[in-house]
Amino acid sequence: MSEPLRAVYFNGTLTPSPSESHTELLIEASADILRQQGVQVDVVRAVDHVIAPGVQPDMTEHGASEDAWPALWELVLRADIIVLATPIWLGNLSSVMRRVIERLYAHSGELNDAGQSIFYGKVGGAIVGGNEDGMKHVSAELVYALQHLGCVIPPQADAGWVGEAGPGPSYGDELDDGSRAGFDNEFTKRNLTIMAWNLLHMARMLRGGIPSEGNDRNAWERGSRFGFHNPEYR
Amino acid sequence: MSEPLRAVYFNGTLTPSPSESHTELLIEASADILRQQGVQVDVVRAVDHVIAPGVQPDMTEHGASEDAWPALWELVLRADIIVLATPIWLGNLSSVMRRVIERLYAHSGELNDAGQSIFYGKVGGAIVGGNEDGMKHVSAELVYALQHLGCVIPPQADAGWVGEAGPGPSYGDELDDGSRAGFDNEFTKRNLTIMAWNLLHMARMLRGGIPSEGNDRNAWERGSRFGFHNPEYR
Amino acid sequence: MSEPLRAVYFNGTLTPSPSESHTELLIEASADILRQQGVQVDVVRAVDHVIAPGVQPDMTEHGASEDAWPALWELVLRADIIVLATPIWLGNLSSVMRRVIERLYAHSGELNDAGQSIFYGKVGGAIVGGNEDGMKHVSAELVYALQHLGCVIPPQADAGWVGEAGPGPSYGDELDDGSRAGFDNEFTKRNLTIMAWNLLHMARMLRGGIPSEGNDRNAWERGSRFGFHNPEYR
Amino acid sequence: MSEPLRAVYFNGTLTPSPSESHTELLIEASADILRQQGVQVDVVRAVDHVIAPGVQPDMTEHGASEDAWPALWELVLRADIIVLATPIWLGNLSSVMRRVIERLYAHSGELNDAGQSIFYGKVGGAIVGGNEDGMKHVSAELVYALQHLGCVIPPQADAGWVGEAGPGPSYGDELDDGSRAGFDNEFTKRNLTIMAWNLLHMARMLRGGIPSEGNDRNAWERGSRFGFHNPEYR
Numbered sequence: 001m002s003e004p005l006r007a008v009y010f011n012g013t014l015t016p017s018p019s020e021s022h023t024e025l026l027i028e029a030s031a032d033i034l035r036q037q038g039v040q041v042d043v044v045r046a047v048d049h050v051i052a053p054g055v056q057p058d059m060t061e062h063g064a065s066e067d068a069w070p071a072l073w074e075l076v077l078r079a080d081i082i083v084l085a086t087p088i089w090l091g092n093l094s095s096v097m098r099r100v101i102e103r104l105y106a107h108s109g110e111l112n113d114a115g116q117s118i119f120y121g122k123v124g125g126a127i128v129g130g131n132e133d134g135m136k137h138v139s140a141e142l143v144y145a146l147q148h149l150g151c152v153i154p155p156q157a158d159a160g161w162v163g164e165a166g167p168g169p170s171y172g173d174e175l176d177d178g179s180r181a182g183f184d185n186e187f188t189k190r191n192l193t194i195m196a197w198n199l200l201h202m203a204r205m206l207r208g209g210i211p212s213e214g215n216d217r218n219a220w221e222r223g224s225r226f227g228f229h230n231p232e233y234r
Numbered sequence: 235m236s237e238p239l240r241a242v243y244f245n246g247t248l249t250p251s252p253s254e255s256h257t258e259l260l261i262e263a264s265a266d267i268l269r270q271q272g273v274q275v276d277v278v279r280a281v282d283h284v285i286a287p288g289v290q291p292d293m294t295e296h297g298a299s300e301d302a303w304p305a306l307w308e309l310v311l312r313a314d315i316i317v318l319a320t321p322i323w324l325g326n327l328s329s330v331m332r333r334v335i336e337r338l339y340a341h342s343g344e345l346n347d348a349g350q351s352i353f354y355g356k357v358g359g360a361i362v363g364g365n366e367d368g369m370k371h372v373s374a375e376l377v378y379a380l381q382h383l384g385c386v387i388p389p390q391a392d393a394g395w396v397g398e399a400g401p402g403p404s405y406g407d408e409l410d411d412g413s414r415a416g417f418d419n420e421f422t423k424r425n426l427t428i429m430a431w432n433l434l435h436m437a438r439m440l441r442g443g444i445p446s447e448g449n450d451r452n453a454w455e456r457g458s459r460f461g462f463h464n465p466e467y468r
Numbered sequence: 469m470s471e472p473l474r475a476v477y478f479n480g481t482l483t484p485s486p487s488e489s490h491t492e493l494l495i496e497a498s499a500d501i502l503r504q505q506g507v508q509v510d511v512v513r514a515v516d517h518v519i520a521p522g523v524q525p526d527m528t529e530h531g532a533s534e535d536a537w538p539a540l541w542e543l544v545l546r547a548d549i550i551v552l553a554t555p556i557w558l559g560n561l562s563s564v565m566r567r568v569i570e571r572l573y574a575h576s577g578e579l580n581d582a583g584q585s586i587f588y589g590k591v592g593g594a595i596v597g598g599n600e601d602g603m604k605h606v607s608a609e610l611v612y613a614l615q616h617l618g619c620v621i622p623p624q625a626d627a628g629w630v631g632e633a634g635p636g637p638s639y640g641d642e643l644d645d646g647s648r649a650g651f652d653n654e655f656t657k658r659n660l661t662i663m664a665w666n667l668l669h670m671a672r673m674l675r676g677g678i679p680s681e682g683n684d685r686n687a688w689e690r691g692s693r694f695g696f697h698n699p700e701y702r
Numbered sequence: 703m704s705e706p707l708r709a710v711y712f713n714g715t716l717t718p719s720p721s722e723s724h725t726e727l728l729i730e731a732s733a734d735i736l737r738q739q740g741v742q743v744d745v746v747r748a749v750d751h752v753i754a755p756g757v758q759p760d761m762t763e764h765g766a767s768e769d770a771w772p773a774l775w776e777l778v779l780r781a782d783i784i785v786l787a788t789p790i791w792l793g794n795l796s797s798v799m800r801r802v803i804e805r806l807y808a809h810s811g812e813l814n815d816a817g818q819s820i821f822y823g824k825v826g827g828a829i830v831g832g833n834e835d836g837m838k839h840v841s842a843e844l845v846y847a848l849q850h851l852g853c854v855i856p857p858q859a860d861a862g863w864v865g866e867a868g869p870g871p872s873y874g875d876e877l878d879d880g881s882r883a884g885f886d887n888e889f890t891k892r893n894l895t896i897m898a899w900n901l902l903h904m905a906r907m908l909r910g911g912i913p914s915e916g917n918d919r920n921a922w923e924r925g926s927r928f929g930f931h932n933p934e935y936r
Contacts, residue, residue: 214431665916
């Protein structure tokens with residue numbers, strides 16, 4: 001019997017535990033679907049950890065007095081599914097999420113045994129929540145980073161909630177009528193569901209990895225070109 | 235024996251045929267690799283076609299006197315691989331590429347027999363060329379759009395070339411020493427190669443489609459929730 | 469007595485006249501304030517004009533059979549205020565607005581008598597409308613382009629309306645209760661007002677132009693450096 | 703005699719002092735011009751300070767054990783010119799710069815005596831450096847944030863340096879021939895110069911502030927509408 005799939009969600013909220021995080025509510029809605037299917041889920045509230053600034057795998061080797069990243073990286077390394085989840089401030093992702101991306105990026109030079117980026121075989125997705133505007137732009141930033149690092153992005157791998165223009169309630173806030181902001185939004189519910197299942201489907205399809213022909217960077221270094229040549233010009 | 239894979243590249247250059255397009259040089263470097271592996275490739279220089287403004291599949295049904303899109307859509311429909319390729323102007327993708335995205339988006343409500351977005355089972359990638367700056371931002375816009383529509387994005391599905399800050403030669407321009415701008419750039423060559431192969435690998439893996447559990451929008455309409463429920467709150 | 473101020477609004481809707489444009493409703497709310505203060509306002513629905521693709525001031529000199537841009541450029545040239553207004557499709561500005569930006573960019577090399585970019589002395593703003601999400605990202609793209617060309621951006625020069633996540637009514641659409649979407653939004657109303665007034669205030673302050681010391685590109689070409697030297701390094 | 707103008711540069715480098723920062727080299731080239739004109743300049747390397755996560759003016763009042771922001775805010779408050787300077791990682795601004803923006807944003811509800819955003823009367827600009835690609839996108843994010851908060855953006859208020867696609871030297875790195883990367887780039891030098899002077903020109907023009915008609919939020923709260931009414935619809 002095969003190992004269960006593993007997923008890691010990074011929560012980029014600016015609010016340390018144990019305070020409530022609206023972003024975590026969105027994460028829970030998504031993670032719950034994966035757990036029902038047997039996926040082992042880790043959720044990391046990044047702001048609870050001292051993640052040093054820098055673009056090296058372990059910043060204590062570069063002068064930082066403390067760095068929680070190497071331990072968090074272990075969760076990434078064994079995960080089949082990586083989800084970056086963030087609130088929106090001034091139309092963009094949080095400083096805490098940006099820090100997570102920088103530290104993931106620190107590993108972009110690492111290769112697996114097939115000479116591929118160490119992220120190959122993992123799938124990635126984005127969850128974004130805000131009280132207004134910015135979900136698509138922030139998702140684009142997250143999804144771009146994940147595929148650039150080497151993750152596969154399943155179809156419709158972005159989901160979340162934002163309200164109407166202007167200040168307003170965040171996802172899950174109690175409204176005057178006792179309901180919760182965003183909980184009735186069909187679009188949010190459907191997209192969270194589709195995204196969770198597509199992460200699952202793709203992770204299962206990638207269990208055997210991705211063939212290394214053409215993406216083996218060690219072979220490229222040794223001179224293989226896999227059919228590439230510069231274009232003809234007139 | 236199975237059908238050969240098909241790819242369609244959209245070239246968003248502002249320059250009509252038969253003038254040279256720098257973007258097309260990048261396309262050719264990529265398409266050549268796919269052709270060597272038996273993929274049937276269509277390249278559409280969008281500016282050569284009268285693609286009507288609008289977000290409906292056929293704008294002649296909405297007042298446009300002419301619309302080349304329905305014929306181009308046939309190429310998309312049968313393609314396994316969609317690559318959006320664009321030049322950069324003022325740091326962003328071209329108006330011609332934006333038009334292509336709008337018309338792809340016009341089909342976002344169409345479903346296949348499994349109730350999935352009509353783009354399911356296709357893989358997408360981005361090629362970006364400019365004389366300076368903007369490759370990553372434009373790639374993010376392209377990759378985001380493709381995954382939002384329903385394509386799978388393979389690892390490292392963005393490639394291209396930009397020069398140093400400030401006006402300068404475009405990809406393929408002859409330099410003073412007789413060489414061609416960008417042709418010696420290892421990063422550009424390697425990434426074009428990795429991207430082409432990863433499009434191929436993923437397209438092969440997706441030949442059987444993506445399981446429809448959780449992403450069947452017809453079932454969702456009928457009330458299936460695939461395990462989704464709103465999060466608990468404190 | 470001084471000449472009245474002039475403003476030009478470009479509407480990037482995909483819908484030709486005489487059909488209604490939601491974006492035009494937002495424009496009218498803004499332009500109305502300027503008109504009350506004596507500003508002469510032109511509104512250009514760009515999709516009604518054949519604006520050729522390209523990055524030259526007059527594309528008929530570069531093979532285009534038709535080009536409405538040179539006539540539209542006259543409106544820009546005499547305007548004190550330029551407002552770019554666009555709908556959002558798939559999280560981004562329209563192909564029609566992108567085309568307008570490309571053609572504005574075609575004039576980026578033109579200088580006024582003081583050796584400054586031809587856009588100096590003009591102020592710029594952004595209006596964005598959509599049925600959901602994207603206002604801030606699109607505003608950032610518009611405002612960036614305008615300041616890069618040489619416009620001054622007043623404080624809080626972006627305004628508009630978007631609804632909650634998911635498909636929904638556009639600005640001005642009639643709702644079930646007979647009200648109009650967005651018309652009750654205090655944030656939208658206040659920001660449209662602040663923006664209009666700030667465009668006006670800054671345009672008045674810039675009536676005498678901007679001093680040319682340091683930004684005179686002719687002088688730079690002739691060797692003036694205005695105090696610049698490369699930084700010291702250790 | 704009037705007070706000298708004041709400028710504050712925020713450096714978003716991930717590298718703490720005393721290590722060298724490429725971004726600081728770009729800052730110095732810019733600040734040097736301002737200093738020559740009598741501007742008093744503060745440069746803040748944000749990573750050297752413990753700036754707490756959050757969107758309140760003083761996070762020690764919201765559970766943080768330490769927060770350097772309130773002291774840094776004093777520098778912003780008295781500055782006429784604010785420049786946000788950042789390196790690029792994975793095509794975007796740094797987590798440290800994002801943190802600075804979040805904390806500036808925490809003051810977006812504060813008003814001056816005229817009922818205007820507390821940022822009114824200040825001018826803003828962006829400096830961006832990277833070894834490749836991303837300058838325009840990052841500048842757009844920075845410039846957008848500054849104008850949204852209430853700063854005026856002068857013409858051409860973005861400057862910096864990036865190299866050709868792919869890993870390479872950063873600004874100021876010593877090259878094989880003993881020269882420094884970017885130091886010969888005319889575009890970088892000219893734009894840093896134009897930007898510095900335009901910050902200066904606009905700051906001088908804004909010494910008397912911006913008229914408050916139409917942007918007085920206290921008056922808006924009390925019911926003034928400054929000519930705004932919802933658009934007519936058909």
